[in-house]
Amino acid sequence: MTDSGERTTMTRRTAIGGAAALAAAGFQTAPAYAGSGHGHDKTVRLSVLGTTDLHGNVFNWDYFKNAEYDDSAHNDIGLAKISTLVTAYRDQLAQDRHAPRPLLLDAGDTIQGTPLSYYFAKIEPITGGHIHPMAAAMNAIGYDAAALGNHEFNYGLDILRRFQQQLKFPLLGANAQDWTTGLPVFPPYVLKKVHVPGRAPITVGILGLTNPGTAIWDKAVVENKIKFGGIVELAKLWVPRVRKAGADVVIVSAHSGMDTSSSYGDALPVPENASVLMAETVPGIDAVLVGHAHQEIPERLVTNKVTGEQVLLTEPLKWGMRLSVIDLDLQHVRGCWKVVSRHSQVLNANSVAADPKVVDVLQKDHDKVVGYVNSKIGTCKEAMSAATAPWEDTAALDFINFVQADAVSKALAGTPQANLPVLAIAAPFNRAAKIPAGEVSVRDVAGLYIFDNTLLGVTMTGAQIKAYLEFSARYYKQVSGPGPFPSSDVTNAPTPTAPPGTPDYNYDVMGGLAKPLTYKIDIAKAAGARILDLQYGQVAVTDDQQFVVAVNNYRQSGGGNFPHVSKAPVVYNRQVEIRQLMIDYVTATGEVDPATFHTTDWSLVSNGAPIVINS
Template sequence: MRTPSSIAAKATAGQSHLRILQTTDLHAQVLPFDYYTDRQVEGTGLARTASLIAAARAEAQTCLLLDNGDFLQGSAMGDYIAYDRGLNMGDLHPIIAAMNTLGYDAATLGNHEFNYGIPFMMAAIGASNFPFVSANTLTKRGATVQEDERLLPPYVLLDRMVQDGTGKQSPIRIGVLGLLPPQIVTWDEAHLRDRIFSRDMVETAAALIPEMRQAGADIIVVLAHTGIGEAAHDIDMENAAIPLAQLPGIDALILGHTHLVFPSPYFEQTAGVDLAAGTIAGTPAVMAGFWGSHLGIIDLLLEQQDGRWRVAASRSEARPIALRDPETAARRPLVKSAQPVLRAVQGAHLATLNYMRSPVGETLKPIHSYFAMIHDCQSLQIVCHAQSAFVAERLKGTVWADLPLLAAAAPFKAGGRAGPDHFTDIPAGPLYQRSVADLYCFPNTICALHLRGHELVEWLERSASAFHRITPGQSDQPLLDEAFPSYNFDVIFGLTYEIDPSQPARYSADHRLIDSAARRVHNLCYNGKPLDLDAEFIVATNNYRSSTQSAFNSFIKTEAVLQASVTIRTIIYNYICRNGPLNLVPQPNWRLRTFPDTSYCFDCSPRALPLAAQLPGLTLEPMGSTPDGFVRFRISA
């Protein structure tokens, strides 16, 4: 057992210690198990985090356990419950069963809670033993924050007792406010249109904090499902941690959404951050990674002044459930899974395993996504083939049937923050339900958009922002911008084109136009001829991209000609069943421009080492392992 925190040890007469524990972005990852590869993994799972929770509670007299959202979607178990077993009001979702076991005090919603629709979400949280709050998830937007009507209460007031350095007990009222990105109305437009509205997080918090004080809150904790982004407030910004931290009246700020860890060296160059204390703009803050990888802890030393509690000192930390072995780069667990959590989800786990192990077809060749960010990718082309076949069938007999049909897809599993095991890797041989889920791990539904050639150019230019600008003639330059998530790197199948990373990016990683003269996409062709910028096309894609295209890019005015409730995973399943055994030959789609005497660096899984020599048009040379378990490759012509 750890010793009590230094904050607790400092408490004297009139001073008390309050510990806040945080989980965030659990994404229904309860067990340390990867259903896509059918094996145990060491760095994920609330069952492991539960052991850290028990230890942290044992070190403090008064603890709050809070979850910061994105708990419902993101694992095969979560999808199985949503799409195959179903959930009625009163049923116990396995992630809620696990959280009930751990005795959470409160939680807020994240953006992914809405992926399965409002009825499913409400059925899941309706069985919780703890309150959910969300101040800017609105059923009707009023003229002011106070006049908004909400899906859930905006905050909860928790009455607890704290103990001072002499052992004296005193009452304290803790207000917990919930916030999420207002972009939910765009990201899940199909589920939320005309039903749910949103409001800026900073505006909402600024209006409600005084109300919470008037209601008797001594300490205010903000559960903000948002990351650390720009310092200046911009209306409806997605990652608003710094502007929130600058608001008066917030005593502790709980963060998430971006799957990062705070405090950590990742933020050492961020203005206003004190990593030693774990503060942002002087406000105690914490962000506990994702999938249960860490337990966030904020220790507050409280003292009474003029009859009110105030924070005299604080300390934040994020405790990991596993560490990488420096010699093997394998994750080494620091704690065991908590048995009560394992028991709570055992039935759902076994049912998920049985479902994921169901056979669906066969592939004659292995399928992987190791090089999807630098080259044509077979795994994406399977998705595009399936999407195109479905859309073509649905558009038969319509005015759109004779237009050229393209398909867009992005690599969802391409390493990045999720680590070197986060790639699609399906060996030749039988295909199972887990193989389909490995190819497409999100619950997106099918859509088709009517676009013109110039709009396709803008779409691809946004994807091309995934790369750092490189300088011809220099060696070993980092290629991928880690701020750009791979799920936004769309390739458009049916076109051929080249991306030149030596040119400035037209768009930023967060989709803002930053250089209207910049162009990275070259030699863009359809059927071997230069793309006609006025030509009309149909693009098979998903509901998320359909909703976000216009929101991300003012140059694109989307017109959806097909919106169906069928998930793309179901479409891939049916495609495999009709076209098996799969023997897909990769077709030329896009390439990365290379230059003489120039090399790029690219991090990938160690499992990619035997495959690197098979990549046509590029030379990949292993450079060794990185501290986080990737293998770094040198890319040259």
């Protein structure tokens, strides 16, 4: 058996606990409220700990690299390390006999994202009786509540409901509503009675809200079953109800980023990211644990426009890299607890060792998945890398497009679309992905396609294809001259819907199956007028020419807000995962030969002349 990642990690750091662990993680004691103390007229500090976007990470392990996880910032990941921080924080508070026990929350996207979570959804599904690794880990740590994330729906409602049943705490989603009645199909909130030694208990209301984009991104799973109201709209409905139910404090766990924006444009009437908007416009919220955007925001304070009260927001990055610590100072005023001061910070998980308790619970699952992803399934004649895929035609992305187009083409046999030319789209999801020459494992192939997307086929016209490629080409910054340019000067251009820069996953490369689809992208020109010499089989594409395009479910359902594709007629949808199609192709053929599918069909130019880009 391949050595597991956590055994490697456990030898790397000396286990530390309590105050030393917190100090190493960057903990700073929150400033005390001016009236603090332990008398009946003094404040009580309620602490709430939070994680988000764990995405199937328990161990500090990169399954695609078969090595301990590391990045340029030397972050560590996983619930095993989060558990160490949580235990240290609880232990520190336990030394103060007046301090309430802290609550522990999560803001969603839990059961998708790693081979560990994939394996127990698809290879050995938890519907067969096995407890989901994330449920086992979160139960062991002792979470109090979690919100649904949009990725919770990726594997279908049966897996999600089984995961929900396995949890020892509620999975909340006030805006996940029955398609017909509008009633919530998950618990909207939970009330937690927090014991305060010698004082009245604090009743904490925890409201969960998930991302309305789920209606687009997992349309095939939720359509006609679950609809998703807006974050702000449903908070306005439920926060007063939580208060009326007896909550002294209201905390929202929201799988929705801080600042108002939407990757799906106007495809939905409500924004994807709306946590600050909610805090500003919905009265009665004390703090928000934010998720979805994968940002590290230790503390943000906004003023509610109705009450004038401050609302605290914090987002602890992703994958268990950080733990948010919310400190709320409360005073007992006229028989009720009232928040009088608030502060938050994040703790860094890279400073501590994994909790042996969590490691022991999940080690067998981890070892099983490490063995699975390292199993050999074929060979590759030439190495393929995605490192330069965002700015040049590579065999790596051509392989994805070939497998997708081939699967759709074979499925169309005997249908009215059987004779239409088949194209496919792929995005450079993972610049670090590569398939080596020689033996190829499951993890080599899976690393090229890190999302659990399924494959569809739609029909589009030549004019729509060109518009699609023009939209995709917004990914590039406008430059002139032959270069050489560093890639950072050319890729990831900011747009109104992506002010920090267009992510790699929202840039699509398109290719043909039986014949090449060729084009040039002139990045000296303004966005919207960049696609030159669009040809299929060396013949200019006409506006009314008909094509079948193989796309992933994220794109077809409106993800990225690309034109035409979400409304295009669907001619293929067997709910087959693209990553699994790639694995099956290598397993069936036994060999990957880039010469059979890779040609240079598109290129970047400046005023028609080739340009040079350095990585």
